[in-house]
Amino acid sequence: xxxxxxxxxxxxxxxxxxxxxxxxxxxxxxxxxxxxxxxxxxxxxxxxxxxxxxxxxxxxxxxxxxxxxxxxxxxxxxxxxxxxxxxxxxxxxxxxxxxxxxxxxxxxxxxxxxxxxxxxxxxxxxxxxxxxxxxxxxxxxxxxxxxxxxxxxxxxxxxxxxxxxxxxxxxxxxxxxxxxxxxxxxxxxxxxxxxxxxxxxxxxxxxxxxxxxxxxxxxxxxxxxxxxxxxxxxxxxxxxxxxxxxxxxxxxxxxxxxxxxxxxxxxxxxxxxxxxxxxxxxxxxxxxxxxxxxxxxxxxxxxxxxxxxxxxxxxxxxxxxxxxxxxxxxxxxxxxxxxxxxxxxxxxxxxxxxxxxxxxxxxxxxxxxxxxxxxxxxxxxxxxxxxxxxxxxxxxxxxxxxxxxxxxxxxxxxxxxxxxxxxxxxxxxxxxxxxxxxxxxxxxxxxxxxxxxxxxxxxxxxxxxxxxxxxxxxxxxxxxxxxxxxxxxxxxxxxxxxxxxxxxxxxxxxxxxxxxxxxxxxxxxxxxxxxxxxxxxxxxxxxxxxxxxxxxxxxxxxxxxxxxxxxxxxxxxxxxxxxxxxxxxxxxxxxxxxxxxxxxxxxxxxxxxxxxxxxxxxxxxxxxxxxxxxxxxxxxxxxxxxxxxxxxxxxxxxxxxxxxxxxxxxxxxxxxxxxxxxxxxxxxxxxxxxxxxxxxxxxxxxxxxxxxxxxxxxxxxxxxxxxxxxxxxxxxxxxxxxxxxxxxxxxxxxxxxxxxxxxxxxxxxxxxxxxxxxxxxxxxxxxxxxxxxxxxxxxxxxxxxxxxxxxxxxxxxxxxxxxxxxxxxxxxxxxxxxxxxxxxxxxxxxxxx
Numbered sequence: 001x002x003x004x005x006x007x008x009x010x011x012x013x014x015x016x017x018x019x020x021x022x023x024x025x026x027x028x029x030x031x032x033x034x035x036x037x038x039x040x041x042x043x044x045x046x047x048x049x050x051x052x053x054x055x056x057x058x059x060x061x062x063x064x065x066x067x068x069x070x071x072x073x074x075x076x077x078x079x080x081x082x083x084x085x086x087x088x089x090x091x092x093x094x095x096x097x098x099x100x101x102x103x104x105x106x107x108x109x110x111x112x113x114x115x116x117x118x119x120x121x122x123x124x125x126x127x128x129x130x131x132x133x134x135x136x137x138x139x140x141x142x143x144x145x146x147x148x149x150x151x152x153x154x155x156x157x158x159x160x161x162x163x164x165x166x167x168x169x170x171x172x173x174x175x176x177x178x179x180x181x182x183x184x185x186x187x188x189x190x191x192x193x194x195x196x197x198x199x200x201x202x203x204x205x206x207x208x209x210x211x212x213x214x215x216x217x218x219x220x221x222x223x224x225x226x227x228x229x230x231x232x233x234x235x236x237x238x239x240x241x242x243x244x245x246x247x248x249x250x251x252x253x254x255x256x257x258x259x260x261x262x263x264x265x266x267x268x269x270x271x272x273x274x275x276x277x278x279x280x281x282x283x284x285x286x287x288x289x290x291x292x293x294x295x296x297x298x299x300x301x302x303x304x305x306x307x308x309x310x311x312x313x314x315x316x317x318x319x320x321x322x323x324x325x326x327x328x329x330x331x332x333x334x335x336x337x338x339x340x341x342x343x344x345x346x347x348x349x350x351x352x353x354x355x356x357x358x359x360x361x362x363x364x365x366x367x368x369x370x371x372x373x374x375x376x377x378x379x380x381x382x383x384x385x386x387x388x389x390x391x392x393x394x395x396x397x398x399x400x401x402x403x404x405x406x407x408x409x410x411x412x413x414x415x416x417x418x419x420x421x422x423x424x425x426x427x428x429x430x431x432x433x434x435x436x437x438x439x440x441x442x443x444x445x446x447x448x449x450x451x452x453x454x455x456x457x458x459x460x461x462x463x464x465x466x467x468x469x470x471x472x473x474x475x476x477x478x479x480x481x482x483x484x485x486x487x488x489x490x491x492x493x494x495x496x497x498x499x500x501x502x503x504x505x506x507x508x509x510x511x512x513x514x515x516x517x518x519x520x521x522x523x524x525x526x527x528x529x530x531x532x533x534x535x536x537x538x539x540x541x542x543x544x545x546x547x548x549x550x551x552x553x554x555x556x557x558x559x560x561x562x563x564x565x566x567x568x569x570x571x572x573x574x575x576x577x578x579x580x581x582x583x584x585x586x587x588x589x590x591x592x593x594x595x596x597x598x599x600x601x602x603x604x605x606x607x608x609x610x611x612x613x614x615x616x617x618x619x620x621x622x623x624x625x626x627x628x629x630x631x632x633x634x635x636x637x638x639x640x641x642x643x644x645x646x647x648x649x650x651x652x653x654x655x656x657x658x659x660x661x662x663x664x665x666x667x668x669x670x671x672x673x674x675x676x677x678x679x680x681x682x683x684x685x686x687x688x689x690x691x692x693x694x695x696x697x698x699x700x701x702x703x704x705x706x707x708x709x710x711x712x713x714x715x716x717x718x719x720x721x722x723x724x725x726x727x728x729x730x731x732x733x734x735x736x737x738x739x740x741x742x743x744x745x746x747x748x749x750x751x752x753x754x755x756x757x758x759x760x761x762x763x764x765x766x767x768x769x770x771x772x773x774x775x776x777x778x779x780x781x782x783x784x785x786x787x788x789x790x791x792x793x794x795x796x797x798x799x800x801x802x803x804x805x806x807x808x809x810x811x812x813x814x815x816x817x818x819x820x821x822x823x824x825x826x827x828x829x830x831x832x833x834x835x836x837x838x839x840x841x842x843x844x845x846x847x848x849x
Contacts, residue, residue: 024069028057028075029145031135059159067102095216105155120161140211151438169184193242196215200218265309271309277307291407296413312374342361372409376414383417383420387399444463477491537575551649552605556646582599674689686714687722704738716731736750761773
């Protein structure tokens with residue numbers, strides 16, 4: 001697929017990216033105006049910027065940037081509709097593209113909000129009637145654009161936000177007659193074909209066939225496009241394809257068993273979100289005629305079991321599979337679940353006193369005599385339960401050896417331990433991250449009975465931010481709000497109080513989707529666990545404090561302060577992973593030196609910073625991070641770049657803590673980063689970084705400080721590397737003038753600026769100007785550093801190269817022939833004098849031979 005990326009110049013470029021693993025992106029939904037939309041070819045050519053459709057592209061780009069997205073998608077120009085194959089692929093993929101988008105912006109060009117109203121959401125009466133009449137609700141393609149994305153936000157013609165699918169769900173339901181459950185993200189497959197057809201009955205499309213093609217994603221089918229076949233034939237093909245998809249789902253004999261009772265929890269009717277994860281599970285686990293295993297892992301409370309339960313019920317409803325649930329909390333819970341499975345399957349001998357229940361179930365499910373099945377092994381956190389010795393007299397001594405394996409079955413594990421996931425299914429792991437903000441909002445909305453949630457969205461946003469969108473924390477907060485009739489603002493007030501925060505996080509509540517024997521609260525909060533870690537492993541506590549001051553993603557072990565021994569380091573990291581505070585990344589073996597990389601959960605990272613602040617230790621650990629990074633991050637170059645590249649993002653993060661570390665130290669750290677970025681060829685990033693350093697040093701040290709002048713030169717070099725020669729030359733000349741004023745004409749810094757300017761002029765083929773500067777620099781270097789100094793020799797070498805290039809381009813300075821080095825030295829003084837006016841540099845103090 002192609003995505004749009006906004007350029008610093010204000011324009012846009014199209015970037016082709018993988019359909020399988022695209023970056024986070026926003027997407028636009030809108031209605032077309034004939035002749036005013038910007039096409040793919042027009043965007044590539046850079047034309048048609050006067051069309052009204054270009055304003056919508058700008059709008060989407062601005063919104064995406066404000067929400068932190070580097071990429072966005074607009075249907076009019078991201079698809080080359082002149083190519084029939086691409087158009088067919090795009091239409092069949094459209095639903096998934098909207099589904100994968102992090103946010104969908106709906107631009108309602110026929111809804112106008114008066115200019116005097118800055119906050120449109122606060123004055124709905126000014127636009128609600130126009131909203132209800134909007135053409136957007138009558139178009140066929142916008143149906144999938146309303147239902148597919150996880151987050152949908154509505155904007156008026158001027159770009160003012162009107163609300164979201166969540167805040168406007170009642171109005172949208174009344175306009176479209178689409179059930180609220182569907183608007184809240186319930187799987188569309190759970191609605192009948194007739195119901196889904198009715199949602200589109202009154203919608204229209206420009207082309208008759210599109211009235212059918214726009215429904216492909218709604219029914220999860222694919223069709224070849226045959227424009228000209230008419231609506232009737234297209235509808236017939238659609239219905240045939242739907243029937244094919246529903247075919248083959250008959251019930252076998254074993255399907256009539258009471259398998260529903262093997263699931264320990266009722267279906268969670270309040271389940272929201274996780275669309276991508278559910279789709280990934282379906283694609284990787286439910287593969288016909290082959291045995292598959294997969295593990296869901298993530299921090300405790302992120303919703304692993306809830307996701308597995310929802311997936312189990314969907315499999316039961318739509319895939320005609322037997323589903324078995326096996327808690328791996330203990331050996332006893334595992335064996336009890338196996339006994340229930342054996343009874344449900346009516347396995348002969350399963351109720352005998354001496355029956356080897358585990359082996360009987362394993363053999364039965366491993367045979368071909370049972371229908372397709374899915375086994376969910378939940379809470380596989382304890383290594384000893386599944387992989388430890390069971391002290392059995394049988395040959396198999398581990399519970400994992402009793403897991404069945406059949407081409408008709410699949411096994412799905414859940415665990416909070418990444419190491420455990422790596423052991424269970426090393427090549428098939430699904431990491432469950434935080435909920436998106438919109439998903440978290442939907443979860444809170446469904447869990448609370450307060451109208452105040454709609455009325456105080458700012459408080460809701462703050463609460464979700466405080467709880468870092470952790471599902472269990474949200475559910476727990478909602479239970480407290482409901483049970484105690486407390487407002488969201490009131491709960492926030494309680495949560496801000498350090499004294500009551502731990503009490504709130506440990507507040508018990510009834511949850512039918514969790515095991516009775518497990519605590520249904522966030523009992524292992526960071527505050528308690530950190531105190532325990534400090535008692536158990538001081539190095540682990542130090543690592544956690546250090547990690548709180550660097551970036552929380554992709555933290556290299558080699559960046560951490562070295563411990564007394566590699567064994568102690570391994571134990572400290574094992575302690576933190578054991579508490580699920582950090583998780584080891586999948587690519588743990590790097591090509592550099594076997595470095596390990598870790599991520600820290602956002603909640604843990606934020607809580608760690610707050611703890612350090614409360615204990616007045618943050619400055620100490622930020623200083624430690626600065627010292628460590630200054631030791632490891634060089635001033636550019638290529639030596640060991642595969643190692644230090646991993647440190648750059650953390651150096652940027654620490655430099656951002658200038659309120660703690662100080663602007664001077666922050667600028668010094670960013671100076672290293674900018675030079676490294678230049679060495680890596682990241683010239684645009686290097687320019688931005690060096691400009692930040694220049695701004696900081698100019699404020700702290702003054703314009704004429706040597707460090708400030710060095711930063712000016714670095715900005716100029718970055719501009720030159722980007723091919724922005726005019727800007728670079730201007731910056732070089734300003735730097736050279738200031739260097740001369742501050743340090744004199746023979747100072748090494750002045751000569752460096754002169755040398756850099758000469759090199760830049762040579763790159764522009766401005767041989768006259770470049771040659772005079774090289775001559776002046778060579779003479780000065782010879783005087784200041786000596787003729788045998790490496791810098792002096794390098795200057796002579798570049799000068800000779802310049803002459804050679806000049807000869808190649810038939811540009812003659814002296815009789816059409818380059819001079820020898822000796823000739824250059826004898827006539828240097830006279831040429832320098834002739835070049836004074838041209839380069840604007842005095843030479844009265846320049847020593848020549």
